[in-house]
Amino acid sequence: MKLFENFSLKDFNSFHVDVKAEKFVVIESTEELKEFFDEFDVNKNNLLLLGGGSNILFTKDVDSTILHLAFQNLSEVQEDNNFVLIEADAGMNWDELVKYSVEKNLGGIENLALIPGTVGAAPIQNIGAYGQELKDTLFQVKYFDMSDKKFKVLDNAHCKFGYRDSIFKNDLQYKFIITKVTLRLKKNPEPTVNYGNVENELKKSGITDPTIADVSCIIRKIRTEKLPDPAKIGNAGSFFKNPFVDDVTFQKIKNDFPDVPSFRQEGKVKIPAAWLIEKSGLKGFRKGDVGTYPNQPLVIVNYGNATGKEIYNFAMSIKQTVLEKFNIELEPEVNVI
Numbered sequence: 001m002k003l004f005e006n007f008s009l010k011d012f013n014s015f016h017v018d019v020k021a022e023k024f025v026v027i028e029s030t031e032e033l034k035e036f037f038d039e040f041d042v043n044k045n046n047l048l049l050l051g052g053g054s055n056i057l058f059t060k061d062v063d064s065t066i067l068h069l070a071f072q073n074l075s076e077v078q079e080d081n082n083f084v085l086i087e088a089d090a091g092m093n094w095d096e097l098v099k100y101s102v103e104k105n106l107g108g109i110e111n112l113a114l115i116p117g118t119v120g121a122a123p124i125q126n127i128g129a130y131g132q133e134l135k136d137t138l139f140q141v142k143y144f145d146m147s148d149k150k151f152k153v154l155d156n157a158h159c160k161f162g163y164r165d166s167i168f169k170n171d172l173q174y175k176f177i178i179t180k181v182t183l184r185l186k187k188n189p190e191p192t193v194n195y196g197n198v199e200n201e202l203k204k205s206g207i208t209d210p211t212i213a214d215v216s217c218i219i220r221k222i223r224t225e226k227l228p229d230p231a232k233i234g235n236a237g238s239f240f241k242n243p244f245v246d247d248v249t250f251q252k253i254k255n256d257f258p259d260v261p262s263f264r265q266e267g268k269v270k271i272p273a274a275w276l277i278e279k280s281g282l283k284g285f286r287k288g289d290v291g292t293y294p295n296q297p298l299v300i301v302n303y304g305n306a307t308g309k310e311i312y313n314f315a316m317s318i319k320q321t322v323l324e325k326f327n328i329e330l331e332p333e334v335n336v337i
């Protein structure tokens with residue numbers, strides 16, 4: 001266990017906002033995690049978990065204690081003719097897990113390549129991209145319950161996964177620390193290519209019968225071209241979730257904008273938030289050091305030394321403009337602290 005005081009979080013959040021944490025504790029194993037709770041009089045309401053900081057916006061210095069899980073082992077725990085169960089520690093980098101699975105030709109998470117952050121944070125918002133979501137392969141989550149200081153296990157069905165949602169954002173909020181994630185990966189994978197321009201890009205590269213490695217590689221290329229690299233331009237990926245609207249609202253928008261893109265899901269219509277922002281005239285809009293990224297307006301970027309408050313205020317002004325134009329309230333995907 002390593003304890004730091006008055007610790008700069010600039011390198012621990014992908015917006016690169018310069019704030020400080022009163023206490024920053026690095027935990028190197030599950031045993032240390034238990035020790036931390038046994039040794040210190042921890043108030044769970046005054047604790048914040050931080051993985052890679054790629055889905056978080058700090059608007060001020062943090063007076064809670066920050067816990068950063070740094071253990072990152074990986075093991076294949078079970079196998080049958082069709083599947084392999086892989087257990088990864090919370091502190092492992094998500095993309096390293098994707099690379100491992102692709103190298104072994106184990107299918108299910110190859111389309112989630114290049115999503116920043118840690119394995120431990122992945123179930124919280126049920127990360128998803130290019131037609132795959134974590135919930136499709138997640139077998140179980142191991143977590144530490146801060147209420148009774150016990151390690152517990154939740155299987156997939158009990159995680160209550162939804163679009164960028166899970167039990168960890170609702171019933172279990174502020175009570176849990178995810179320590180390990182087990183995935184059930186396919187031994188004979190079938191690539192998922194029918195999302196976005198994956199199929200087109202494969203064709204352009206002359207690939208007609210793609211492997212999961214081909215698909216993962218193409219998705220890396222598409223993402224690199226479309227999204228800003230947080231190491232160079234601060235951002236946290238999509239700032240808002242894609243909103244779901246009812247048929248009446250959708251029809252009204254379609255009357256005015258016949259080209260509105262949409263996806264029907266569970267009786268509602270999902271409209272890309274990026275499209276709403278673009279049609280509100282805000283693609284590439286910039287104010288000081290904050291702006292919407294010209295290639296993908298759903299991504300809000302820190303071009304230099306924007307403060308968390310400036311980024312937050314900018315995001316709220318985007319939300320307000322979209323509300324006034326479309327009567328749709330965008331909801332942040334990023335955790336605002």
Ligand SMILES: Cc1cc2nc3c(=O)[nH]c(=O)nc-3n(C[C@H](O)[C@H](O)[C@H](O)COP(=O)(O)OP(=O)(O)OC[C@H]3O[C@@H](n4cnc5c(N)ncnc54)[C@H](O)[C@@H]3O)c2cc1C
Binds near residue numbers: 090126179227
């Ligand atoms: C360029 C870019 C592209 C992105 N693309 C995508 C995408 O395609 N799809 C997608 O779904 N997301 C995407 N994201 C968002 C982000 O990568 C994911 O949400 C990721 O899972 C966050 O991981 P993290 O470790 O950085 O979490 P953090 O930002 O550190 O934390 C996120 C939340 O989880 C909590 N938390 C973290 N670890 C734990 C733990 N072990 N136990 C309990 N709580 C914990 C934190 O308190 C916080 O509330 C993108 C982000 C960026 C910067």
